[in-house]
Amino acid sequence: MRTRLVMAGLVLLLTPADPARSQAIEPVCPSPHDRTVAITFDDLPYTRAGDAGGQELAAVARATNEAILAGLAVRNVPAIGFVVERRVQALGEIGQTLLEPWNTGQFELGNHSANHPDSNTLDVDAFRREVIDGEATIRPMVEKAGRTLRFFRFPYNHLGDTDQRREAFERGTWRTRLSSRGIHHRYVGFDAAYERALARSDTAMVRRIEDAYIDYSRVEIAYYADLNRKVLGCEPPGILLLHANRINAATIDRILGLFRSTSYRFVSLEEAQAHPAYRQPPRFATKFGPMWGYRWARERDLKVDGSKEEEPPAWVTQYTDPDAPL
Ligand SMILES: [Zn+2]
Known part of the structure; x- marks a missing residue:
């Protein structure tokens, strides 16, 4: 469903922007030869926590986090995990425990709201409460560790569907200092199929989906590198959005390998977003x-x-469609 939404968005984007606005944009690529990417995870501690889940939820959430963090550590890759407070609470005590390794070393915690709402459906005050309540667990953790809570990521990457909301979100002093902008890659559609194959203990299908996911990721990495080069004249740092789920836990080393084999260097989100391409706030509502x-x-x-x-x-x-022949 989300893929369709994104694609529908692309159709709208074919509408020309206001030429007066586009002329004011500065060139943004001072160092075109350094390919970098920041790795980010959404919906921590576990993407299905708080949804319908089985008794194994806590164990699965723990195994997922351990596999992702181990995969990052073995390649010495920095990463940020964006937390949904509702999912922390749904896991009980283990919720905060799972976040602790993300608050050390080259890992970082970020805010992804309290309940993962669509900001298009909320007024500014209601959204402000979502942002503040989203800090309930993570702000004390981050501050106790002598760190700063630096990033907020908008659920669904929805940064304001009207100029009034977009400008209010951008101005909001209640929002963590930086919005996470610049998502380049988001591979939807595989997680539900993967979970279904796991639930059926269909090992062959599990492997087939993992392979398809990696193949698709390879195509998308190249597609966005090419798109960004065409649009900006070079490649600004990439920002990869992954979810804290089982398909990423199983494939994290292969995903990182896709970037490594094409000469990307891994950087923190802060370093990626320091690039001039990300300094300007979003200029239009969608x-x-x-x-x-x-x-x-x-x-x-x-x-x-x-x-x-x-x-x-x-x-x-089709594998997740109950009406489709399997
Ligand atoms: Zn999310």
Whole structure:
């Protein structure tokens, strides 16, 4: 469903931007030869905590976090985990325990709201409460460790569907200092199929989905590198959004390997977002959550054919459709 929303957003983005606005944008690529990417995880501690779940939820959440963190550590990769407070509470005591390793060394905690609402549906005051309540567990943890809570990421990458909301969110002094911007990669559609294959103990399908996920990730990494080069003239730091779920726990080393094998250096989100390409706030309102390459294109009045972006294989999405033949 989310893939369709994103694709629908791309159609809208073909509308030319206001030329007066696009002329004011500065060139943004001082160092075009250094390929970097920041690795980010959403929906910590575990993406299904607080949803319908089985008795194994705490054990699965623990195993997922351990596998992701071990995969990052073995390649010495920094990462930030964005937390949904509701999912912390749903796990009981273990919820905060699972976050502790994310608050040490080259790992970092960020705020992803209290209940993961769609900001398009809330007024500014209600959204402000979501941001503040989203800090309930993580702010004391971060401050006790002598750190600063630096990043907030908008659920669904929805940064304001009207100018009034977009500007109020951007101005909000109640928001953590930095919004996480610039998401380039988000591979939806595989998680539900993966969970279904696991629930059926269908090992062959589990492996097939993992392989398809890696193949699709490889295509998407190349697609956004190419899109960003076309739009900006070079590649600004990439920002990868992964979810704290079992398919990423199983494939984290292969995902990182895709970047390493194409000469990317791993950097923190702070370093990535220090790049000039990310300094400017979003310049237009949209009810969708487009990847940043499409935003940059629209801001520069460049037409991009988003229909050329590959979708996940149809058999993956059909596998989760109860009406489809398997
Ligand atoms: Zn999320």
